[in-house]
Structure formats: C-alpha cells, structure tokens
Amino acid sequence: MGTSDCWHCEQRSSLKDDSPLSVDNENGSETGSLSIVVLGASGDLAKKKTFPALFNLYKQGFLLANEVCIFGYARTKISDEELRNRIHGYLVKAKDASPEQLEIVSKFLHLIKYVSGSYDSEDDFRLLDKEISKHESITNTAEGSSRRLFYLALPPSVYPSVSKMIKTSCMNKSDLGGWTRVVVEKPFGKDLESAEQLSTQIGGLFEEPQIYRIDHYLGKELVQNMLVLRFANRLFLPLWNRDNIANVQIVFKEDFGTEGRGGYFDQYGIIRDIIQNHLLQIFCLVAMEKPVSLSPEHIRDEKVKVLESVLPIEDDDVVLGQYEGYRDDPTVPDHSNTPTFATVILRVHNERWEGVPFILKAGKALGSRKADIRVQFKDVPGDIFKCQKQGRNEFVIRLQPSEAMYMKLTVKQPGLEMATIQSELDLSYIQRYQGVTIPEAYERLILDTIRGDQQHFVRRDELKASWEIFTPLLHRIDKGEFKSIPYKPGSRGPAEADELLEKAGYVQTHGYIWIPPTL
Template structure:
C-alpha cells in the first residue's frame, strides 16, 4: 500500500533532503557578558554560520553595561568561538560573521541606550539587508524581563509589521511558582503575541531527546509495550558531579526542584508519556504534551514520595570539596535543596498505576541524564531460583548525556551446560553509529527561533501545568521548616530518596 509521506518540519518543503536556512535577520543578545552567552550562544551562532545555516544578511548585536566599542565585542565573540565552538574555526566564515557584529552600551532601564539599540538595528537593516527581522534573546535574570520587554515596546522594536517579524527568547526559570509564572506571561504577552515568544529549554534541543520521539513512533517494536500493561515504573534522572560554582546569587532560594524538575524533567516526562501526535508540527506536539501534564499529579503522600537533600563537604572525584553551606555567598541558615526527588502519577488509561520518579542533584557520583523504563517481570519463570538469582528487571534506558544512546537490559543465558540466566546490556551509541557529530542544543534552538519554528519550545500552558504539579511539593517542604538531609559528595543523594523508592518496592538505577 502506498501512503503519502508526512512532511518533516525540519526540512525545506521544496527539498526535504536539504536543511532549512534562516532568512535575513538581527539577533540581539541581552546579557552578553554572562557564561551562557560566551560558552553557548556565541559559539552556537558561529557553528550555524560555519554549517551554512545563516544567510549573508545576518547580524549579531550585544547589549551590556561594559565600556566596549564594536571591535571590543567582536574580540569577545572571537575568543568565545575559538574556545567553545563545536566546528573548526574558518577565517572566511569569521570574516563574514564579524562584519555584522555590533555592540550597544547601556543599562536595561536607560531610554537613551534603547534608542541607540533601535538606531543600530535600523542601520543593520540597511547595511546588511536584514529586512527588519529582529530576535531579542533575554539571557538575563527573570526579574529583568518586564523592564526589557517594556523598553522594546516603548521604542517600537516589538512591533509586528507586515512582511517583518520581531521575536523574544526567554531563558528559564519561567517564574518562581504558578502565580509568578502567570504574572510573567501576562507581562510578555502584553508586548509580544504568543507565536513570537520562545521559551528556551535547552534539553529539548538535544538530539537524544528528539530521538525519544523517533524511538517511540518510528519503530513498531517499542510502542506496543509502552504502557501500564508492561511498564512497571519510570525513572528520569539528571545528575551533576559539580557543585553550584559561582551561581550562589541565582541558586540559593531557587533550589534543585525549581531549577531542573519544573522544566527539564517534567518536559522529559511529557515526551516519554504522551500519545502519538498526528504530526510533529508544533501545535500537535504541544497538544499531546499538555494532555499528559494536565493528567499528571504530585503524590498523595508528600512525606513518603518526595525527598530533598543538601550536599555536605568531603572528597569527590579525588579532590576535597566544600559543602553547600560552605560555598561563597550561601547563608549559613539556608534551607535550599541541592537534591530533589519526587514521584509523579499520571491519571490516564495508558499510565494509570505506573509511578514516574524524577530526581536531580548536584555533587553526585557522575554527570548523567537518562530516562529508564523498568518493565514488569515475566508472569512465569520456568527456572529454579539459583538459575535466576541475579536476574532483575528488563529495562530500556535512553541516555541523553554524556554518552548519548540507548541501552536495552535483558536476561541472557550464561555460556555453559547449565541453565544460568544473567542480566546483559545491548547498547546503541550515537558516536559509534553516525559519523556526523550531533549539533549542540543551542544551535538547533537558535536556528528554530530565527526560522520561527516552535516545536521544541514550551508554551505558557505547559509552564503553568508544570508549576501546578510542583507547587504543592514546594509548599510542603517550606512548611516543614527544617533543613534538607545532608548527603555526602560523590554519592547518589540522601538516604531519604532511597527510602522513597523502597516503600514502593523499587530502587534507583546506578547509571
């Protein structure tokens, strides 16, 4: 039977074999002096240019308080590219890119500075042929978003003119709780239409996150068992082996749950649990994710099915490290958690009765992000206990970072004359199967912003649904009035988290 091929939104509609290239535009970055800009955004822009995905009519504008001229900012971009870019440095690519680099000096509340910004991008529209298309990337604290979007409106840079576009890009966190998320959305939506607002969750730009959709919906093998008839429980982990570094001003008062679970992990849960969309267009993907998040709820017993911790001092990775309360800028009486684990239940036909366990933490044994589906045991095992004493759960594990790939864990016979069963792994590794290296998440996401292609960007409805799941847990922890349990650095978190799963008859995977 011949079926019509579905269009791939990642390909040019005129030739699906060719990647789409951004049209003429200006990208303005607020907060260009921060780590995100120097380590991720500037290198990603260069990598896109190096891959031929940016047009000659492209310009990059930095906005900050520094006493820089255009050439000073160009040198900053050059150095960031040389140190952090994924693709090789090519002089001809840099020359074309650097000709469109500009810098505007000023405070975010300075009307004169925003007037200079307006004139600068108007000059670029003429000199570089950027066509009046402008994207504003807010790599700044969320508390400053209202100031910037208000300035863009007052100076006419948010206007949606015929044949032109103006877009705003917002970095997480999207609010501090449900109420603040709604307030933030009202501020932004009063200036930009929803189709012009791009909320960045860089995890959704990772190749292996997108491969989750391919694994589920391009293979008949997995989807029939992707439900509560076969899946016992699901674990979603984002572990870091580092501490907070120099982020004390941001991190304290935010904590692990707000920093990671509310956005990254709940988005991974939605992609794991959602129904098949009718297409991979933004509207269809968003609809299915929203259905899952609307059906998801926090655990009924918050005492038994949530856990939090704070890393202590000691040895990790062969070096002596400070505890969280010893880090520079952290108050001695802080109760901010650096580890958080929660159970989430999904009240729908596919997942009823299957607990989803989400955990994240700093100063853990290793850096790893993964989604692990544990399958139910076979209803009958025709083996003796000694044959299968080491046999555990079948598992399908999607490794998102750092060793991107998929692992299938199952029982196999040990060579020999006796029937002895042991767990083994079957691995697929991206690096071993594809010669082309995966683009960085920010490459994909910045390109999607410039293309106006929003499949990988959560809308405000998803953000608010995520806060509805997390808010009761945060309120419960706040009402306890106690400090989180201390856990040793280089381990896998507090004992409270182990007990959380043990109560349900499970244990955490050791990635």
C-alpha cells in the same frame, strides 16, 4: 563549545560571503535581512552558549554574511572589538585553531556589533533600533520584510522592562513577511503566581507565536528522538503502558557542587533549577499520547494534557537532600534548607499510566555525572530460568554524556551450562554515527526560532500546568516545613532516596554495569 572535524567542514570552508540566504520553513523560504540581538551580551550565558551556538550555525551555512548581523547589547561600556575579543576564546579551542578555523572565526566576529545601553531606557533602545535599521538598509531589505530576533540572556527580573523597550522601540515596522521574535531563558518565575505574572507582562506586549520560552533540554539529540522512538516503531506501541512498564526514572546527576554559584542557586534549589523544567519536559515526551500530527501546537496540546493528569504530590513521594559543605559557601545562608538533591514521584491519573510511578531525580555533588531516562518493565511471569534476581528488562536512553540507547536483556551466558546473565542491545552514537557531529542544544533551538518552529519551546498553558504541579511542595520547602536530609559529596544522595525507589517498585540490577564504548 568546541569544534570538531566532520562532513560539514568541507561545506563550511566553501561558504561565500555573497551566498544568498534561504531558510526553509512551513511557510516556504524567507529572504531579507536577519538581525539577531543578544541582550546581556557581556554575561556568561551569552559568551558560553549563545554566541558559540550562533557561530556553529554560521559555520554550517545557516547564517550567511550578506544577510545577518548580530548585535550585542548590555550595560557594559565596551567597543565592538572588545566584545569580539571576549567571545573569541569560546568559539575555537587552541587545538582546533588551524588557519582555516581562525579565518572562519574572524569572518563570524565581524558580523558582531555592540551597543551599550540600559535595560529600561527608551533612548538606548532607539539607538539599538537605529543600528538595526542601518543594517537592514545596507542589505536593501524592503521595509516590513526584515526579521528581528531578540535573545534575552538576562535575569528574569528585567524581562518585563526589556520586553517593553523592544515593543515600543525595536519592533519590525510592518508585517510584509517579516517578524519580531523574543527568546526568553528559564527560570520562568519561582512559583505559579510569579510565572503567571511574568507571562501576563510579556504576553501583554507580544502574541504567543512571537514568544519562545527556551528550555535547552528540549534541544538535546536524544530528547528530540523520543517522539520518533515512541511513535515510529511498532515494537514500542503495545508495550508503552501500565500493563508492561513497572516504573520510569528520569535522572540528572552532577558530580560537582554549586562552585561559586551558591548565592544564586540558593534562591531556587534543585527542583526549580532542574526538575520543574528540564526533567518535567522529558516526562511529557515519555508519557504523552500520540499527537494528531507533528504540528507544534498538536504536540504541545498533548504535553499539556499529560501535565494536567498528574496527581498532587504526596509527602511520602518526596525525599530532599543537601550535600555536606553546601552552607560553607559564604554566599549561602548558614541555616539554608535549599535542597541540592531531590527525588519526586509523579503519578499520572489516566488510562495509560494509572499505577506507574514516574521517578524524577536530580542532584549535585553526587558520585557520577549523567542524565538518562530509564524505563523498567515488569517481571516475566512464570520465571522458569530463576533469573528475576538479576534484574528486569530496561530501556535506557542516555542523554549525556556518551549519548546512547540500550535495552537491558537477560541472555544465556556463553558456555556449556544453561546459565543466564544480563546484557544489552546497544546503540551508542559514538560508534554508530562516527564522524557525525551532534549539534548543541542551543544551536538547534536558535535555528528553530529563526524558522518559526515552536515545537521545542514551552507554551504558556504548559508552563502554568507545570508550576501547578510543584508550587505547593515548593512553598512548603520555602517555609521550612519540608526538611533537606544531609548527604556526603560523592555519594548516591540520601539513603532515604534509595528506600523511596524501592518502595515505588524499582528493582535494582545486580552484577551488571553498562560501559560506554570508546573508539
């Protein structure tokens, strides 16, 4: 995660190590020591995402040196300085390495301490607790008012043992305004049974308000915009239903394959890796009813309701694919049926969405890299301009790259003739919000965790409902009863997927391509 110049930079350069920490949340401001423990500190996730996110929060003044201490914990036996050296290159790129930037990096790195230990040893976690308590003592934090955040950048297989060690050895000692919170990364199990088992194990140790199941897609700027778009604009309220919308596509494409992660990916496949979590979370925000308020629980209540309204997935509504060359990876079994591509149609049985297909599509080694939401409206009745073949109105939200929202419209082509053409009303963030840095998803979600805001995290009943939708299909794939169709790397995926879209009523636009603007 690189850095860029923006209006925050003047603030960052003026940060003082002795500035008081005040984090506003629904319960008022919190003061006192904040200990952030990154478990799995030597792993890729921690180095590439967690520590850079914490660094960006520090630069923007959300983590201040007189209150916060960051602890790395892992089995690897290294020193504080060795961990800092490993992290350094992920915090600032060479081209941004001005003396001022390097000074900020240096100050941040000195907030990091390292503790080596096993993930199932009480003695090792008592040592971690001792180091945290030492930090709390130095900051003169009253007993029970300290805040402890444990970020599990670890495989799910060790979640139960690590959670148990935190509970027995590292909890905040009393409840005088302080707290202990645990962040767990996906995948949350492999099916309904394993997810429920994991939830039961962790839920037996912590209360639901202490558990933050992170899905980083919920931290993306354009995903966070969904509720505002839908419920703060009169324009969309009468249109957002089965009377006007023909279909909705939620698409995730990568132009590269598994690239060294074949063995890991083969255990999960594209549905577990992308669709069941990331795309389904977006689906909830597109399809849910208006919540009573912006309270996290009211929002998550509506997400659960729409998930419970999804009908069982039919075989005819699924196309699976596997790119040619996937099994050449020596870590992938020779006869693997694991899909690297999937198109799945969800159908919602409620008054708003009856008959509207929600098309969730994700794939690796495709011809482009993007993630977007595409809401396609129905044809205009009585087409006097004879322009339906050009395409329908569409509202498109480009999540990545080149964040944007645009509405595809039919307009008159400039000139003396009465001819129509497809064009767009375009809100491209790179043009409209010049000089504004869009936060990375992880820094936003970590800040939400510190603030105690669970709106953008997955609740247990929400997780259960999502697995109930996909588990029957996943079990059939695992048993080899549902085959993956080969497709060429760099293509659109299997031809059968395009046929499924056409059958679902999606009308492709011809002769029009949205071109992301550049500065």
